[in-house]
Amino acid sequence: MKKRIYGLETEYAVIIAPEHNSTFTPTRLNVFNILREVVASHYKVLHSKELKQGVFMQNGGRFHHEACLNALLEGVIEFSTPECTNSRDLAIYSKACDEILEEVREELQEKLQYKGFRGNIFFGKNCTDKKGNFYGTHENYLVCDPIIDYRRFILYTGVTIFFSIFIIVVIIFNLPVLACILVLSLMLLLLGILHLPLRLLGYTSHTIIEIGNGIIELIKIMTSLKPTLFTRIFGELFRCSTILWAYSYGFFLRQLVFKKMTKFLTPYLLTRIIFSGSGRCLDSLPPGEMSKGIPFELSQKAETIKTVCTIFWDDYYKPVFSLKNFIKNPRSIFKSEKRLHIMYCDSNMNEFVTYINTGITGLLIRMIEEDHSFLDLNPKNPISALREFSRDLTMRKQIPLKNGTSMSSLEIQKYYLGEAKKFYSSPEKVCEHTDNLLHIWENILNCLEINPHLMYKELDWVAKKDLLNEVIKDREIFFSCNILKWFKVLQGKFQQEWIFMSEETLKKEIERNLSIWNRKKFFAFLKKEDLTCQDFLEKFQIFYQLQKIDLKYHELNKNEGYYYRLAKAGLITMLSSEEDVTKAKLYPPHDTRANIRGFLVKTLAENSLNAVIGWDDVIISDYAKHIYFLEPFEKELPENDRNYINSLVKMEE
Amino acid sequence: MEITLKEKTIKNQEQDTKKEIISTFAEIINDSNKEALKYVKNWKAPGGGE
Numbered sequence: 001m002k003k004r005i006y007g008l009e010t011e012y013a014v015i016i017a018p019e020h021n022s023t024f025t026p027t028r029l030n031v032f033n034i035l036r037e038v039v040a041s042h043y044k045v046l047h048s049k050e051l052k053q054g055v056f057m058q059n060g061g062r063f064h065h066e067a068c069l070n071a072l073l074e075g076v077i078e079f080s081t082p083e084c085t086n087s088r089d090l091a092i093y094s095k096a097c098d099e100i101l102e103e104v105r106e107e108l109q110e111k112l113q114y115k116g117f118r119g120n121i122f123f124g125k126n127c128t129d130k131k132g133n134f135y136g137t138h139e140n141y142l143v144c145d146p147i148i149d150y151r152r153f154i155l156y157t158g159v160t161i162f163f164s165i166f167i168i169v170v171i172i173f174n175l176p177v178l179a180c181i182l183v184l185s186l187m188l189l190l191l192g193i194l195h196l197p198l199r200l201l202g203y204t205s206h207t208i209i210e211i212g213n214g215i216i217e218l219i220k221i222m223t224s225l226k227p228t229l230f231t232r233i234f235g236e237l238f239r240c241s242t243i244l245w246a247y248s249y250g251f252f253l254r255q256l257v258f259k260k261m262t263k264f265l266t267p268y269l270l271t272r273i274i275f276s277g278s279g280r281c282l283d284s285l286p287p288g289e290m291s292k293g294i295p296f297e298l299s300q301k302a303e304t305i306k307t308v309c310t311i312f313w314d315d316y317y318k319p320v321f322s323l324k325n326f327i328k329n330p331r332s333i334f335k336s337e338k339r340l341h342i343m344y345c346d347s348n349m350n351e352f353v354t355y356i357n358t359g360i361t362g363l364l365i366r367m368i369e370e371d372h373s374f375l376d377l378n379p380k381n382p383i384s385a386l387r388e389f390s391r392d393l394t395m396r397k398q399i400p401l402k403n404g405t406s407m408s409s410l411e412i413q414k415y416y417l418g419e420a421k422k423f424y425s426s427p428e429k430v431c432e433h434t435d436n437l438l439h440i441w442e443n444i445l446n447c448l449e450i451n452p453h454l455m456y457k458e459l460d461w462v463a464k465k466d467l468l469n470e471v472i473k474d475r476e477i478f479f480s481c482n483i484l485k486w487f488k489v490l491q492g493k494f495q496q497e498w499i500f501m502s503e504e505t506l507k508k509e510i511e512r513n514l515s516i517w518n519r520k521k522f523f524a525f526l527k528k529e530d531l532t533c534q535d536f537l538e539k540f541q542i543f544y545q546l547q548k549i550d551l552k553y554h555e556l557n558k559n560e561g562y563y564y565r566l567a568k569a570g571l572i573t574m575l576s577s578e579e580d581v582t583k584a585k586l587y588p589p590h591d592t593r594a595n596i597r598g599f600l601v602k603t604l605a606e607n608s609l610n611a612v613i614g615w616d617d618v619i620i621s622d623y624a625k626h627i628y629f630l631e632p633f634e635k636e637l638p639e640n641d642r643n644y645i646n647s648l649v650k651m652e653e
Numbered sequence: 654m655e656i657t658l659k660e661k662t663i664k665n666q667e668q669d670t671k672k673e674i675i676s677t678f679a680e681i682i683n684d685s686n687k688e689a690l691k692y693v694k695n696w697k698a699p700g701g702g703e
Contacts (some may be wrong), residue, residue, distance in 0.1 A: 028699075074699040075701060133699060548685045552684075552692065603689075
C-alpha cells in the first residue's frame, strides 16, 4: 500500500490564574521561555532554525510560541508531531505532546514562583477561550497532486508575477517607515553637528535645543511604549496592505492546485464533525433565536471558518484548506507531492478521535489520488452549511447541495463510507489498518444514527454533552439570544457571591455596578422576558457552570481536567498504552525522516555541539556544515553524513 | 470496537449504572459548580494562534 505522511499541529492555550498576593503575572511568552528551559532539562532539544523561537525534540517533533502580530507577548504554545506514516502513530505522538506539557507543568510553576508569581498555570487543548480568540489543530498530509504541463507554464508565469507584485507592495508599504527612520536619523545627525560647535562658541540656540529635546523626548516615549503597540500598528498596516494580494494569489493557486482534493474532500470534512467535533457550549445565539436546553454545537471551530480554500492571511477569514505554505515555499507548488494543509479541525482530547479522524481522511485522499469517481456532494453554500451541520445534533437536517438535491450530515458520511468500502474491497487494497478504520467508521455512524450516547466513550462531543446534560437533568431551561447577550455584558461585573443574595440586595448591587443607561436597559429586558433578578442570576449560574464544564473538559491537568477524570473512571476508550506514549516522548517514528532528525537532535545536543535544525536540514555552526534530509520517507542519513556526525562526536569526546 | 451494536448498548447501560461512574459524574458536577465564573474568566488565550 502506498505510504503517506501524516502530521498534526496543535495549539495549546496557556491559562494563567494569578492569586491576590501575586506580585508578578507572566506573559505567555515568559511562560513559553521558561517552559523551553524546563523541557530542555528533561529531553534533548535543539533550536529550530526557523523564526518563532522553537525547539525540536529528540522524538523529531517541534514546539514553539505562536502569536498574532498584534499580541506578540501573548499567544499560544504549538506542538507539531514528527512525520508519521499512519494515523495510529500520529494519535500517539499527539498524546505524547499533551503529556510532555503536563509533565513539566509543576516545575514550570515553581520557576515562576521564584519570580513572584502566585497562582496556577495550566494548559488547555481546545479551540476557543470564549473571548473571541480561536486556536486549535491543523492536519497535514503529503498528497500526490501532479501539475499537468500547460498548468505548469501558467503556474511559473503566475508565481513570478505574484511574487514580483508582493515585493513591490512590501517596499511601498515600508517606504513611509523607512523614510521616517531616515528623517529622524538625519535630524539627529544634523543636531549633533550643529549642537557641538554652537555650544563651544558659548552660543545656545534656543530653537535647536528645543528641537533636540523634542526629538529625544519623542524617542524616549517611543521606546517606553509597549512593543505590542508597535507590532499592532505595523501588523495591521502590513495586513491591510497585503491582504488584496494574498487573496488574489490564493484565487490564482486555487485554479491550479488541489482542485480534485478540495472538490471531493470538502463535503466529507464539513460533515465529519459528527464524530470529530469536540463540542461547544454556545455563548451567543443568532438574533431572535431561543435555545431549549443547552445551547450546544458539535464543532468548536465551525463559527470561524469563512471560506473553503485560500491562503490563510487574515484571522477573520479562515479557510478549510490553507495554501499559506506555498508562500513560504513556492517551489513546492511545482512538485507532484504536496503538503495538504487542513485548517478546519477541532482539537480532540480523545486520541481515539484523532486516530479515526485522520485515518479516514487518509483513506479518502488515496481514493481521490487514484481517481475514484465520487458524486459531487458539495453544499450550495458550504460555509452556511457547515454552521447548520454543527448546530444539528440530530444529524438529519437536510441541507441543499449544488447538484440540486439535499442531504443531511449523516447521509453524506454514509455515502463516503459506502464508496470507501467499495474501493477498499479489492484484495490488493485491503489491509488490517484500512479494514479496522472502515469497521470503526461504520460502527460510529450506526451508533450515532440510533443514539449518540452509545459513543460516549469514544467521541469527545458526546462525553461532554453527557456531562452538560447532568447539570440540567430533567429541568426545563431556556436561553434566549438576549439573555446570553446580557450574560456577556455583565460577566465582568458580576460576583460569585451574588448568587446567594436576596432579591432586594441583589437589585441594589446591580444598580450600584451598572451605568444608568445599562441599568435602564437591563431592567427593561427583565420585564420583557418576565424574569426576576433572582431568575436571571440562577440562569447565569447554570450557564457558567455549563461553560466551565465546556472548558475544563479540555484541561490537561490529569487530576483536575474532566476528560482525565472520566478516563480514570474507565469511561474513555484508550487507543494507546502508557508504554506507547512514553516511547513516543523519547523516540522518533522509525519510518520517516523524523528518525534522522531525532538522531541528530539527540547526538548533537548530547555532545553540546552548536547547531540549529529544521524540518529537512541541520546547520552545525561550529563546523559550518549543512546537511539536508529532504526526502520524507528517508529513514537514515547517507553513510558519509553519518560518518561525519560520528567523527564530530569522537572529536568532542 | 469489535462488538455489535446490541452488545454495545447493553455494555453502556451496564456501565452507566455502576457506582464509580455515578460518583465520577457527581464529583465533576459538584466541582463544576465551584467558582465557575472565575474559572471561565481566567481561561484566556489572547493573541492566540493559527
